[in-house]
Amino acid sequence: MLKFDITKRKTGKIIRVTNKLNVSQESQADKLQILLNQSIKERNDLRLIQNSMQDGLIVFDTKGTVLSCNDSIKKMLGIKDCFIGAKRDIKNMGQFFDKKIIFEKDAPLSFDEIVNLSKKEIDYNIRAIDNKGGEVVLHVLISPIVDNNEVVGVLACYRDITELENEKRKAETERRKWEAVFDHTADGVAVISNNNHLVLGVNAALERIIGFKEAEVIGKDIHKFMGTHESDKKSDCLITKSLERKGDESEGLLRRSNGEHFWAALTASAVTDPNIPHKGLIIITVRDITKEKELEQIKNEFISIVSHELRTPLTAANGYLSMMIKGDAGPLEPKQLHFLNRIYLSTERMVNLAEDLLVINRLETHRLVLNIVSLDLPKILIEVIDELTLKGLSRQICISQIIPKNIPKVLADSDRLRQILFNLIDNAIKYSHNGSNVDVIVSAENDFVKIQIKDSGVGISDFDRGKLFKKFVRIQNELSVKAGGSGLGLYITKNLVEAQGGKISVESEIGKGTTFIFTLLKSK
């Protein structure tokens, strides 16, 4: 048996242990103390780490007794003091918390169930509701603590996912909202890949319009089943046309599943997000415009027939009037002549209106035939000015022209160019005060020849300028009553200029006058 002498300080610290054999065991005591200190330090460090974590932690032994928990879980669940050392089932844990705990339907209810899951991790969500109704959603991860292949305890980790769940809920609500819009919109919608035009999804409306089910077309080339182009030419593709026009509608014939062609209005918009696969998406909307086309055709035929049918009686009325005014039916009293002239002017207006309606009808149905040739603009301009000079002089209005030498020829239709010049110069005269001037100025610029018609008349307000080129618009001012007109002249003029490759604009100031400017392409 060994005997020991133990030397201690006043504090009780062992400083020397010697045995009868005089072998010093001082270092062993130190080592013990060091180990003890280390152990305490490690425990304190662990506690510090535990309490620094944002996630909540509860440690159980294998019987379900709570061994420890960190500050975070205390805050999350409002844990009471009696929690540590408590041995309860998961289901009944709620009594230790200030908040009401609601488990998701798949959450395990028994502690034994957790331990008996043999070293597997399990997770579920719970909701903790305080007495003010404030709710947090926690994701719970239960892991066994394993030492030497034996479960020695259970660790429950709680993560606050309230914000994440709220975002998910919002995203889900948004998704359902847009899904409802996608499925219930009256227009057909297809989503295709940007790189190879394969169908990624179609809505119910498109299924009805085309006659295919979504499952039949997913992953297929949209052109193959919808006939968006009948040839390989890119220029024939309605989708390409619409994309080139930045999503503007393109009209054309599409094909249904039964082979029937129908008129459709199609828009295509590209979504080029680098995060989206297939190099982005193209969203296509399709409207079946068969009925609209039929109505348009009926309208055009009606206008054509009416205009033609109107022209015949007007021809007779105007013809007989002109003969009477000329004296072919005998001499007339001055008053009779005056009345007949008034009737003649009125029938002329009706003839012009019928004429304008026919031109508009042809313009809008793209049936206006233009004979574009290289023309001597100054020659035509001078002829039109000569025609209108008398009219101008009747109100002491002078028409002057500034036409430089060597003005290049222009590409235009002779009759339509005359019509444009006549409309604009005639308007300038109508809306000028007596005794004023109308100036016609021609200049050459880049690829265009520019023609300006200036008057120093009543001018047009900013508001009226915005609607000037629309149909049936007549600007109301002191001269408009006398000027007359159907309100179609500028609409026709604009369309005729644009049909010949030119542009038209207007500058004006109230009380100072107006300048109409239009361009024509230079003949090369």
Next chain:
Amino acid sequence: MSQKIFIVEDDAILVEMYQTKFEMEGFEVTVAHSGKEALQKLKEGFVPDLIMLDILMPDVNGFEALKEMKQEPKYRQIPVIMLTNLGESKIDMNKELSYALGVRDYLIKSRHTPDEIVERIRQVLS
């Protein structure tokens, strides 16, 4: 001797107006109210100096009548003025062939007074 104008027009009022005017101007006027009637009169031996031909008529229209009458050698040289109120797109469809068959002009009836038409007739006949 008066020059003979053959008016082929289905609208009775217009026929009366043009006939009155042309006769006042010294022309001798013969009238047919349809393409079929016009072809019949020509087959019976009538040879005018100028034909005023409407386009839109019942039974045989102006273009069809023109094609048929020009098959006959004695009518090939007779000048024709097409008088119509049809839209220009319909005219343009047949213009080239018509000019090849001796049509000298297309006049939109509503745009020209009887005086202007007489003026044009005189130009063509001269």
